[in-house]
Each structure stands twice: as C-alpha cells, then as structure tokens.
Amino acid sequence: MNDVSVLVGGKAGDGINSAGAMIAQLLSHMGYHIYLYFDYPSLIRGGHNFAVIRGAGTSIGTCREKVDFILALNQETVQRHRDQMNPGAAIIFNADLVKSEGQGVPVTSILHEEQAPGIMGNSALIGGFAKSAGIPWETVEAVFRSHIPKGIDLNLKVARRVYDQLATIRPIERGSSPGLPLLSGNEAIGLGLAMGGLEAYVSYPMTPSSSLLHFLAEEKENLGIIVVHPENEISVVLMALGFAYAGKRSAVGTSGGGFCLMTEGLSLAGMAELPLVFVVSQRTGPSTGLPTYTGQSELQFVLYAGQGEYPRFVVAPGDAGEALYWSAVAMNIAWKFQIPAFILPDKTLSEGTYSVNSDAIPPVNREDPVIADQGSRYKRYAETPAGISPLSFPGAKEAVVKVNSYAHDESGYTTEEADMVDRMTRKRLRKWEGLIAGMEQYPQVNSSGPYGSPTALLCWGSTKGVCHEVASQLGLRMIQPVVLSPFPMTALNAALDGVKTVICVEENATAQLAALAGLHGITIHKKVLRYDGRPFTYESLLARVQEALL
Numbered sequence: 009m010n011d012v013s014v015l016v017g018g019k020a021g022d023g024i025n026s027a028g029a030m031i032a033q034l035l036s037h038m039g040y041h042i043y044l045y046f047d048y049p050s051l052i053r054g055g056h057n058f059a060v061i062r063g064a065g066t067s068i069g070t071c072r073e074k075v076d077f078i079l080a081l082n083q084e085t086v087q088r089h090r091d092q093m094n095p096g097a098a099i100i101f102n103a104d105l106v107k108s109e110g111q112g113v114p115v116t117s118i119l120h121e122e123q124a125p126g127i128m129g130n131s132a133l134i135g136g137f138a139k140s141a142g143i144p145w146e147t148v149e150a151v152f153r154s155h156i157p158k159g160i161d162l163n164l165k166v167a168r169r170v171y172d173q174l175a176t177i178r179p180i181e182r183g184s185s186p187g188l189p190l191l192s193g194n195e196a197i198g199l200g201l202a203m204g205g206l207e208a209y210v211s212y213p214m215t216p217s218s219s220l221l222h223f224l225a226e227e228k229e230n231l232g233i234i235v236v237h238p239e240n241e242i243s244v245v246l247m248a249l250g251f252a253y254a255g256k257r258s259a260v261g262t263s264g265g266g267f268c269l270m271t272e273g274l275s276l277a278g279m280a281e282l283p284l285v286f287v288v289s290q291r292t293g294p295s296t297g298l299p300t301y302t303g304q305s306e307l308q309f310v311l312y313a314g315q316g317e318y319p320r321f322v323v324a325p326g327d328a329g330e331a332l333y334w335s336a337v338a339m340n341i342a343w344k345f346q347i348p349a350f351i352l353p354d355k356t357l358s359e360g361t362y363s364v365n366s367d368a369i370p371p372v373n374r375e376d377p378v379i380a381d382q383g384s385r386y387k388r389y390a391e392t393p394a395g396i397s398p399l400s401f402p403g404a405k406e407a408v409v410k411v412n413s414y415a416h417d418e419s420g421y422t423t424e425e426a427d428m429v430d431r432m433t434r435k436r437l438r439k440w441e442g443l444i445a446g447m448e449q450y451p452q453v454n455s456s457g458p459y460g461s462p463t464a465l466l467c468w469g470s471t472k473g474v475c476h477e478v479a480s481q482l483g484l485r486m487i488q489p490v491v492l493s494p495f496p497m498t499a500l501n502a503a504l505d506g507v508k509t510v511i512c513v514e515e516n517a518t519a520q521l522a523a524l525a526g527l528h529g530i531t532i533h534k535k536v537l538r539y540d541g542r543p544f545t546y547e548s549l550l551a552r553v554q555e556a557l558l
Contacts (some may be wrong), residue, residue: 009184010064010065010181010548011062011063011064011065011072012035012040012062012064012076012077012141012180012272013060013061013062013063013071013072013074013075013076013077013094014031014060014061014062014075014076014077014078014137015058015059015060015061015075015077015078015079015085015089015092016028016031016058016061016078016079016081016085016133017056017057017061017078017079017080017081017082017084017085017088017089018056018057018058018080018081018082018085019053019054019055019056019057019081019082019307020048020049020051020052020053020055020057021053021085022056022057022081022082022127022129022130023057023127023130024046024057024059024081025046025057025059025306026130027040027059027079027130027133027134027268027276027512028044028046028059028060028061029044029124029149029155029190029361030059030130030134030136030152030155030156031059031079031137032044032063032139032190032361033060033151033155034134034138034143034148034151035061035063035152035180036063036146036148036185036187036188036190036363037147037151037185038063038143038180038182038183039182039183039184039185039187040063040064040065040183040185040363041064041065041066041183041185041188041360041363042061042062042063042064042068042069042186042188042190042258042362042363043061043062043064043069043070043071043360043362043363043473044059044061044062044190044360044361044362045059045060045061045067045071045360045543046059046359046360047059048062048300049300050215050298050299050300050515053293054111054251055089055256056084056085058085058088059225060075061320063180063183065183065184065185066267067363068329068469068477068548069327069360069362069364069470069472069473069474069476069543070459070473070474070477070536070543070544071543071545071546072545072546072547073092073487073545073546073547073548074092074093074094074097074547075089075093075094076094076096076097076098076178077097077098077099077140077141077324077541078090078092078093078097078098078100078101078110079100079101079136079137080097080099080100080101080102080106080108080131081102081105081106081129081130081133082102082105082375082444083106083107083108084159085101085166085460086099086101086106086108087168088395091396097178098110098111098115098140098177098178098192099111100133100136100137100140100174101516102115102116102129102132102133102495103115104116104117111136111140111174111175112176113132113133113136113137113173113178114151114511115129115132118166118169118437119132119133119166122162122165122166122169123163124165127299128159128162128163129148130302131152131163131164131166131167132166132167132169133160133170133189134148134167134507135166135167135168135169135170135171136170136171136172136173136320137146137172137284138167139170139171139172139173139174139175139176140174140175140176140177140178141176141178141179141180142176142178142179142180143149143180145171145295145540148167148171149164149279150283150472152164152167156544164406175387176384176392177350179308179339179390179490179499184335184364184525185363187203188363188364188365189363189364189366190361190362190363190543191328191332191361191362191364192214192219192223192328192357192358192361192362193325193327193328193331193353193357193358193359193360193362194217194219194220194223194289194353194358194516195219195220195223195469196328196329196331196332196335196362196364196390197220197287197326197331197332197335197351197358198220198223198224198227198335199332199334199335200331200332200334200335200339200372201285201332201335201336201338202231202233203332203335203336203342203372203374204257204336204337204338204339204340204372204374205257205339205340205374206231206233206257206258206259206339207232207233207251207256208233208234208235208236208248208251208256208257208258208259209221209224209232209234209235209236209255209257209258209259209260209261210235210236210237210238210244210245210247210248210251210258211236211237211244211258211260211261211262211513212237212238212239212240212243212244212266213237214241214262214263214266214299215263215291215299215300215355216263216289216290216291216354216355216358216359217261217262217266217287217288219358219359220261220289220439221235221237221261223398225237228459230235230367234256236430240269240270241262241266241267241269241270242269242270243512244260244262244266244270245260245269245270245273245274245284245318246273246276248260248284249273249276249277249280249282249284252282252283252284253280253282253401253402253409253411253448254275254279254401254402255399255401255402257283257339257343258284258285259284259286259287259339259423260284260285260286260289261287261289262286262288262289263288263289263290263291263488264288264290264291264305264306265293265295265296267286267288267306267309267310267313270286271313271314272314273353274313274317274348275288275316275318275413276316276413277322277347278314278316278348278436279319279412279413279414279415280322280411280412280413281346281347281389281411281436282346282411283342283345283346283347283349283377284342284349285335285338285339285341285342285348285350285351286310286348286349286350286351287347287350287351287353287366288306288310288350288351288352288353289304289353289355289357289358290303290304290305290306290352290353290354290355291303291354291355291541292305292539292540292541293305297541298541299540300355300541301353301355301541302354302356302470302515302541303354303355303515303516303539303541304351304354304468304469304470304471304514304515304516304520305516305517305520305539306516307322307324307349307468307516307520307521308324308518308520308523308524308525309388309448310352311492311493311524317433317436317437318347318348318436318437319347319436319437319439319440319443319494320347320348320349320350320494321338321341321342321345321347321348321349321350321443321491321494322349322352322491322492322493322494323337323338323349323350323351323352323491323492324348324351324353324469324490324492325351325353325357325469325490326350326357326454326467326468326469326470326471326472326473326488326490327357327362327472328357328360328362328364328471329360329362329364329365329366329368330368330490331351331357331432332364332369333369333370333372334351334490335351336338337372337374337450338350338351338376339370339374340372341443341446343375343376344375344377344446344477345396345397345439345442345446346377346396346397346399347443350493352469352472352492353469354470354515356470356515356543357469357470360492361466367407369386377396377398377399378393378396378398378399379398379399379400380397380398380399380400380404380407380429382398382400382407384406384407384408384470386404386406386408386409387407387418387419387420388400388410388411388418388419388420389418389419389420389435390415390418390430391418391431391435392435393438394414394438394439394441394442395434395436395437395438395439395442395516395542396439396442397547399417405434412506415428415432416432417432418432418436427511437447437449440494443494444494447491447494447496448498450491451490452489452490452496452499452500453470453488453489453491453496453499453500453503454472454486454487454488454490455485455486455488455492455503456476456479456480456485456486457479457480457483457484457485457486458478458483459485459486459506460482460506461483461484461485461505462506462508462509462558463477463484463485463506463507463508463509463510463511463555463557464479464484464485464486464487464503464504464507464509464510464511464539465479465485465487465511465512465513465522466483466487466488466489466510466512466513466522466525466532467487467488467494467512467513467514467521468489468490468514469488469490469515470515470543471513471514471515471543471544472486472488473548474543474544474545474546475488475513475549477546478546478549478550478553481550482550482553482557484553485503485507486503487500487507489521492521492524495524495528497528499529500525500530504530509533509534510530510531510532510533510534511532511534511535511553511556511557512525512535513533513535513536513537513544513549513553514531514536514538515535515537515538515539515543515544516537517539518541519532519535519537522535534556536549536553536556
C-alpha cells in the first residue's frame with residue numbers, strides 16, 4: 009500500500025486537529041509524503057470534527073474520498089463516514105462511546121487506570137492505529153517524543169497499553185520519502201514572510217487566517233519580530249502602515265470580510281506609496297458565509313479593491329512550499345516597488361498540512377530598497393525613470409519624511425495643480441513596467457503533464473494538487489499561474505502553446521480566473537466549478553473533468 013488515507017473524527021474539544029497532526033507525523037516517519045485536511049463547523053464546542061490524513065509515494069495536495077483507517081472518538085464518526093471505507097478498511101474506536109465492527113479500545117478505563125486526563129484518549133487511539141497499521145513501536149515513541157510538548161511519559165504509557173492490546177490487520181508498507189518537514193500553509197506563509205525580512209505582523213483573528221497570527225505570536229522571539237493584535241481590522245491596516253512609514257517591514261492577515269474594512273487603508277498605501285503585504289485567506293462568502301470552509305471567491309476583489317489606480321502584486325501559492333517561497337518574494341516586491349503586495353491562499357491551503365522539501369525551494373534573500381542620502385533636500389516622492397523614489401525614515405538626519413493621502417508633490421505636500429497631479433500619477437504607474445519586467449526572473453506559471461497534450465486544466469491556488477493528479481491520470485496538461493497581478497501573459501502563453509482546449513477549474517461560482525484570462529485574450533472552452541465550501545477531491549474532480557471531455 010503506497011497510498012494510505014486515515015480519517016480521525018470526534019466532536020470539537022476532542023483534540024482532532026492534534027490527533028491528525030500526530031498521525032501525519034507517523035506516516036511521514038514511515039516514508040510518505042503527507043497532505044492533511046481538517047474539517048470542522050463554526051462552533052466552539054460540539055459539532056462533528058474530522059481530519060483526513062493522506063500519505064503517498066509522491067508529493068500530494070488533495071484527499072481521496074475513500075479511507076483505509078477510521079479512528080472514531082464518537083458514534084457520529086462511524087455513522088457519517090462508514091460509506092467512505094475502502095474494502096478491508098480498519099476501524100479503531102472508543103469502545104466506551106462507540107458501537108461498531110473493528111477493534112474497540114476501552115479508552116475510559118485505560119485513562120482511569122493510568123490517572124490520565126481525557127484529552128489523552130487521542131494517544132490511546134493513535135497507539136491503536138499504529139499497531140493496526142503495523143507501524144513499529146520505536147517509530148511511535150520517536151514521534152511522540154518529538155511532537156508532544158508535555159506529559160510525554162504518560163501519553164506514551166497510554167498509547168503503549170492500546171498498542172499491546174490490538175492486532176495488526178492492515179499493515180502499510182514503508183515508503184521511500186526521506187521524512188520531510190510538515191508545515192501548514194499558514195506556517196509556511198509566516199516563515200516565508202520572515203525570510204523576506206518581516207519585522208511586524210498585525211492582525212485581528214479571522215478564520216482561516218487566525219492560525220498565522222497564533223503561529224507568529226508563538227515564534228515572535230525566535231523570529232525577532234513584533235506581533236500586534238489590535239481591536240479591529242481598520243486599526244490593523246493603519247497600524248501596519250505606520251510601521252511601514254517608520255521603516256519596518258510589516259504584513260497584515262485577514263479573510264475576505266476583514267479585508268472589506270481594510271480597503272480604505274489599501275488606497276492609502278497606494279497613494280502614499282507605503283509598502284505593505286496583505287495575507288487574505290479566502291473562505292466561503294458572501295458576508296459571514298461559511299466561516300470554517302474554503303472558497304476562491306476573492307480574486308477579483310483583491311485585484312480591484314480600493315479606489316484610484318496604482319500597481320499591486322498578487323500571488324496565489326498552490327501548496328506550502330510555494331507559500332514559503334512566494335511570501336518571501338512578496339515582501340521583497342512590496343519594498344522594492346513601494347506597493348501593496350497580496351498573498352492569496354484559501355482555507356484548504358492555510359489550514360492544510362503538507363510535506364515540504366526545503367531543498368527544492370529556491371533561496372530568497374532580503375532585498376533592501378534604495379535609501380536616500382539627501383538630508384534636508386529629501387523628497388519622499390522624487391521622480392525617477394522607474395517611478396521608485398529613494399526611501400528615508402523618521403529619525404534620518406535633517407530629513408523631513410512626509411507621506412500624504414492627498415494628491416501631493418515630490419516633497420509630499422498637498423497639491424491640486426493639474427500638472428503635478430498628472431506627473432505623480434504617471435510616476436506611480438511607471439512602476440508597472442518595472443514590476444512586469446522584474447517578474448520574468450521568477451517561476452510565475454507552473455505546468456506539468458505531457459507537452460503535446462491538446463487539452464489543459466487551468467487552475468490557481470490550492471486546486472493545484474488535485475488538478476495535477478487528475479491531469480496525470482488523464483494524460484492532460486496542468487497549468488497554474490501563481491502570479492495573478494501583473495498577469496503573466498508571456499509565461500502563460502508559452503505554457504498554453506499547442507493547447508486546443510482549456511478547462512478552467514476553480515472553487516467559486518463565477519469562474520474568476522477564467523474571466524481574468526479572458527480579459528487578456530485567452531479563450532476558456534469549459535469550466536469546472538465547485539462552490540459549496542468543500543475542496544475538490546481527486547475522485548470528484550476526475551468525474552467532472554471526464555464529463556467535460558465528452
């Protein structure tokens with residue numbers, strides 16, 4: 009078995025996310041590439057939570073609909089997911105709460121006998137899973153000791169009790185992966201921002217961006233950054249712009265609803281030429297929508313948000329490795345061109361966990377902007393051929409650093425003179441030329457599959473993984489533009505060379521990438537869309553694409 013799927017389920021508060029992460033680590037240590045998807049309702053306690061952990065012999069970014077193991081902490085898990093079992097699948101369940109075929113574990117009595125807290129019921133089922141899958145105890149112990157911060161001996165004791173009780177009924181083979189690090193998309197974004205020189209992160213919690221705030225807050229001392237949680241999203245963007253004015257590389261994180269409140273601040277960044285990175289993690293809308301489910305409905309919003317005209321950089325990574333790389337690039341781009349830069353993940357990517365081969369990620373070094381040396385003659389918006397003015401910051405000797413949301417002259421003073429307004433507008437827009445030219449050094453478009461195929465799946469963001477698998481199965485080309493502004497026409501046309509039929513795959517109702525491509529003269533022949541908050545699985549997309557090919 010070189011492709012294995014495990015589902016662990018229970019109610020909110022049962023530690024399903026932690027259990028899923030531990031199973032992912034076990035499979036990783038067994039030599040598998042990992043993808044983990046976490047499904048939960050918008051409830052603090054109660055409701056049905058489950059995680060699907062998939063291990064495969066190659067890099068993956070999607071789940072399969074059928075699973076090989078179910079770990080059930082409650083009866084609802086068995087009832088909801090029984091039909092998802094592959095032939096011969098194993099069920100390991102809490103025998104105190106669940107009635108089912110399979111291998112039952114007397115969790116309550118074991119925890120009572122070991123004087124262990126209820127949350128350690130996860131460790132009991134994980135020990136049972138490991139034995140059922142034939143994972144050596146040495147591997148289990150190594151994973152527990154590496155990833156459980158406290159109470160390790162008691163957790164191991166509970167897990168070993170169950171490991172010794174159960175039988176190996178569905179052994180998995182050891183894979184050939186070297187045991188790559190596992191990162192969630194949000195963790196990768198945080199590390200990428202830090203790699204690009206992040207100095208201040210400002211955010212108000214909003215799913216699915218919240219875990220990025222939590223991660224950076226936990227790691228702020230190790231990363232040497234400031235993390236601030238203000239009272240609302242308006243305060244977030246204004247505080248971050250204040251950091252940028254003072255010379256601190258800053259980023260903000262939110263979702264679509266929070267970004268609505270930031271759009272006036274976005275326009276301020278455009279007019280004042282203040283560099284800022286926005287992480288806008290998408291979920292199902294409009295309004296509150298489905299707070300804990302996924303979607304790709306913010307592309308057009310991010311491309312055109314805010315009044316007025318000014319350059320912006322937009323990138324939509326497809327997995328955690330791309331999120332790590334492109335987040336660092338986004339920070340550099342924002343500061344090189346003094347523009348807003350957007351990182352556009354979704355819930356699937358932000359909260360999903362991936363194996364990341366750091367050796368395959370190109371290095372990104374911090375690129376510092378040109379710093380002015382003009383003293384009292386400093387002009388914050390000095391005209392240059394590229395439209396990029398040398399920077400100075402408060403505290404520089406004799407320099408007056410004046411930024412302005414009004415139309416202004418080179419020194420930052422308000423003006424309503426037509427000639428100066430015209431000059432400053434053209435100055436800002438000249439950055440587009442340099443941005444377009446500068447992006448040619450980056451891998452703006454990814455593609456895979458046979459070059460000679462006349463049919464291609466066109467996708468963006470987290471649908472990369474599932475589209476790659478489906479395209480590979482059907483002998484199609486898969487094409488994924490990662491940079492979406494400026495739109496990578498040259499690279500995309502090269503990837504589409506020889507393609508006669510383009511099928512656009514998106515997780516929104518209006519085919520927003522298809523519309524964007526159409527504006528640039530690219531014909532989309534068919535569209536495969538999903539907009540119920542759930543990501544495409546391999547099987548669901550395979551069926552939809554086969555239907556589109558008829």
